[in-house]
């Protein structure tokens with residue numbers, strides 16, 4: 748037996764988290780990046796800085812992910828770079844103000860602020876927890892990327908297989924690779 752499995756299972760690249768049929772990436776503390784550099788990093792991985800289409804997505808990001816990290820400030824894709832006070836998501840998702848979660852008095856464009864961050868407040872009790880702030884795009888933050896699962900429908904998933912052949916009267920182990928997905932494979 749040998750070969751590869753054509754998989755149609757929704758999947759994410761290594762280091763990304765699957766949620767609601769999207770893949771999400773949460774950066775480490777270092778290197779902190781400007782908004783533009785962070786968006787570029789996400790695009791290099793076929794994504795964009797994170798957008799939130801629903802309140803559930805928005806709160807899942809904070810409640811299930813960011814609170815485990817020491818970092819407190821995270822770039823998301825929202826920005827008003829093109830037109831002041833007209834906010835758009837970098838991945839083209841329509842901006843729904845009902846999904847927004849601004850801190851009080853934000854966005855305020857206080858220091859030419861055209862990029863949006865989630866700013867986790869570590870005060871106890873939490874104050875304005877998981878809410879948003881517009882910040883100067885050159886500020887250095889962690890970042891969150893989001894992408895479609897997509898490409899796995901045509902990808903080949905390598906699974907573990909041993910192929911023993913009788914060659915010159917001896918058996919030879921030809922290949923041994925790691926188990927990834929053997930569902931449906933006999």
Ligand SMILES: [Ca+2]
Nearest residue numbers: 827856860861
């Ligand atoms: Ca602004």
Ligand SMILES: [Ca+2]
Nearest residue numbers: 855856880881
């Ligand atoms: Ca601000």
